[in-house]
Amino acid sequence: MQEKDLLQKAMQQKNMMVLYRDNLVAPEYAGVPVAVENELVVLQRQTNFVLDGYCAVRTGDITEAEQMDDVPFLKKVMTAEKLYDAVKAPGFVCRSWKELLEGIMARYAGWAAVECEGNPEESLYFLGRVQKVDSRYLTMKRVDALGNWLSDPLVLPLDDVTLISFGDRYLEIFQKYCK
Structure with a gap:
């Protein structure tokens, strides 16, 4: 490439x-x-x-x-x-989604914004705390734009993830005020 x-x-x-x-x-x-x-x-x-x-x-x-x-x-x-x-x-291994997410969980308490490919009629952007990751899926506790935690954790196939943001002011504010 x-x-x-x-x-x-x-x-x-x-x-x-x-x-x-x-x-x-x-x-x-x-x-x-x-x-x-x-x-x-x-x-x-x-x-x-x-x-x-x-x-x-x-x-x-x-x-x-x-x-x-x-x-x-x-x-x-x-x-x-x-x-x-x-x-x-960022100070951790970033070779794959799994390694990147493990680093985010260790260094940023799991706080990330995740974008996925899929049906444009549905939300493709998720904000919250990554709770678990394995070689195929990530599990995330989500928060909405108003700072409310959603009750059901989200499980996403890593193959659908197109972008992960972490370590920015936007996420720091959510982490600080969403308890």
Whole structure:
């Protein structure tokens, strides 16, 4: 995969990248690659010139990878704001969904946002605490947008997962106020 080579180079050089996933509902994400594996790519996300958490996407879903910080203004801001200096990997193995989720459970108390492929008429975005993961499924205790815990745990096949976000301010707020 040509994109994988580009992303590995971007990870070494801490380049800001945009990943396009043309066939999915949420088609693009921006950030600095911090893990590039056969199954997954993990970005430290950048929004409004702030690094905020991580997102992991399936390598096979990436249709294009494009460098963002080759624009002089963006490179100037990223350097002046010391964003390149702040880039760091999440600190656990990210080779597969199972390993990534085990790391999230250990380091972030399981808090994650999970996106899946499936029927667009149904919710494909789930927020909450991952309780269990094995080689085929994840079990998650979900919270709704109003901070209410849903009674039934959600069991998702790992093969349906397209993206997992973790370690960001949005999830920190839910973790802090959803008891």
